[in-house]
Amino acid sequence: MAPLLWLLALLPAAAPVPVPAEPWADNEQAWNLSFPELLAPARFALDMYNYGRSAGSKATLGAVRGRVRQVGLGSLFFLQATMEEPPCNDPQVCLLPESKKIMLCSFEVLEELGKHVLLKKDCGPVNAKITEYVNETFRSFLPMMNKDPLPRDFSVKMVTLFKDFMTTYNRTYRSRKEAQWRLAIFARNMIRAQKIQALDRGTAHYGITKFSDLTEKEFQTIYLNPLLQKETGGKMSIANPIKHLAPPEWDWRKKGAVTEVKDQGMCGSCWAFSVTGNVEGQWFLNRGTLLSLSEQELLDCDKMDKACLGGLPSTAYTAIKNLGGLETEDDYRYEGHVQACNFSAERAKVYINDSVELSQNENKIAAWLAQNGPISVAINAFGMQFYRHGIAHPFRPLCSPWLIDHAVLLVGYGNRSNIPFWAIKNSWGSDWGEEGYYYLHRGSGACGVNTMASSAVVN
Structure with a gap:
């Protein structure tokens, strides 16, 4: 030939x-x-x-x-x-x-x-x-x-x-x-x-990752969540605004409110990891104990969402309330595929009282995070298949805020070399990105990071 x-x-x-x-x-x-x-x-x-x-x-x-x-x-x-x-x-x-x-x-x-x-x-x-x-x-x-x-x-x-x-x-x-x-x-x-x-207009480096042998369609189908842009969940109350300005930087990882990076595997369950990460932080801040909570419980028992085919944080909060709480990861282990619901109210270690929707103003989001804990957010995952490290700042037309397809967890913010960033806990394992974390430009609405911010409420 x-x-x-x-x-x-x-x-x-x-x-x-x-x-x-x-x-x-x-x-x-x-x-x-x-x-x-x-x-x-x-x-x-x-x-x-x-x-x-x-x-x-x-x-x-x-x-x-x-x-x-x-x-x-x-x-x-x-x-x-x-x-x-x-x-x-x-x-x-x-x-x-x-x-x-x-x-x-x-x-x-x-x-x-x-x-x-x-x-x-x-x-x-x-x-x-x-x-x-x-x-x-x-x-x-x-x-x-x-x-x-x-x-x-x-x-x-x-x-x-x-x-x-x-x-x-x-x-x-x-x-x-x-x-x-x-x-x-x-x-x-x-x-x-x-x-x-x-x-990219930031400092991000892109190249070989563990997803480099997948087509774009395979990656989107297996790891992302199309329901975030196609459906609307239950209506949440609006969170009370924070009256003071956000500190210059904040990181809940340093304060013990964030569990280790997890891996959703070949399942579009990012929504469950985003929500459990938020609830873990809320429970820690209000009860003083950091527990790793079960995403598998949501895959199996949350009938409003679609397990590995995607889901919404707003409906996941409702499911947790209706079920009567969340079990721990140790009691209800993650399998990465849907199975029969095995939830037991007796084994539930954590509960939530409500959920709230946050402002789309990034300064207000930062102030709320610093006072109240990690936040569930959704983003457009453009470029993340090949992200290795650094602060990502894609052109807005390439990373439209109207095409969000991945749920993650805001755990902090700060500046590197005078570039403002959000520190984002992902759910693709610690062998992706910066030990499992993604850093995204802060203050420009990059990739829709400010469009679907929410949190559970624990009284």
């Missing part, structure tokens, strides 16, 4: 080309559709690519491969293609003359009743920054692959990073084919992390 086709088939990270469906579910023959079958949707994609360009600047179509899926009365084509753009020799447009540029593109084209509609276009250049990864030979990137040499133009650097990732996070895969597929995802994710890094 030609090097370019290997690049398309095995290393889509060389350009932002979507990763194919799972190898065990995909129809491999579909990627070998004959060119006549692809001609009409490919020409339409080319026309859309060239839309608005002058005659001398239009690209031409190179290699094309694709698959097709029936959708209603039409056909949905998934295309991967190379586009050859003419060189730029106009001194009014380009700084230096350049040679012909090759673009790698993916398109989704819907064909229905003889008409075409472009649903998705994703293109990126094959340039020196990319091709430097594919100029050496590597023939044994995993023990399971030693018997089958890899293509001549494979990425030594990317494969080495992937091997280190597998060792660090103890990854194993079911087959050589799945390993190759995960490598392709990993490589593309490295490009995504670099883009997120370039667009």
Whole structure:
């Protein structure tokens, strides 16, 4: 196979080309559709690519491969293609003359009743920054692959990073084919992390994490909580405002009000961890004892929320009240999947009296936190799949406050190098972020951190 086709088939990270469906579910023959079958949707994609360009600047179509899926009365084509753009020799447009540029593109084209509609276009250049990864030979990137040499133009650097990732996070895969597929995802994710890094206005560093072999859709489906942006929970009372200003900094971890970082596992139960973290702090401040409380009880017994499919802090508070309290983690151990409710009122160690909704003013949130304890909040998790450390400050359009999808716990705030931050306890284990914590810019409504702040009330 030609090097370019290997690049398309095995290393889509060389350009932002979507990763194919799972190898065990995909129809491999579909990627070998004959060119006549692809001609009409490919020409339409080319026309859309060239839309608005002058005659001398239009690209031409190179290699094309694709698959097709029936959708209603039409056909949905998934295309991967190379586009050859003419060189730029106009001194009014380009700084230096350049040679012909090759673009790698993916398109989704819907064909229905003889008409075409472009649903998705994703293109990126094959340039020196990319091709430097594919100029050496590597023939044994995993023990399971030693018997089958890899293509001549494979990425030594990317494969080495992937091997280190597998060792660090103890990854194993079911087959050589799945390993190759995960490598392709990993490589593309490295490009995504670099883009997120370039667009961040804070001090955050993005790169390899334990989620680096997951597609964006997998990560969202497994670890995030879409109900936060789609549903509204029960109405809560408005918290009494704090009359004095917030101290310059505060950290409830240093005052014994925060339990160790927990791990929700492959379950969208962040809402339960956010709420139990808040109740743990409230009980400590009002009763003097820090107890690690059961999230599994909420997964199993809170019938208003949807366990691993997501939930809302407001309804979780109501469930705790209706159940009669929370058991401890030791008495009701976390399993990471829904099971029959095994709650016992006799074993409950903690109760709550009510819940309150907080102001959306971040100064008021800080003042309330310093006086009353850690706060349950919800945020847009943009970039968190690749977050390693530092203060994140994504551009607002990339981290919209209207698209919140993850519940967490505010435990403090402060400044680093004159950058104000929120200290956020996450629920993805201590091997993510800064020992399980996320630091987000404070004072700009970053990622909607101020839009859904709430707390239990313990009298």
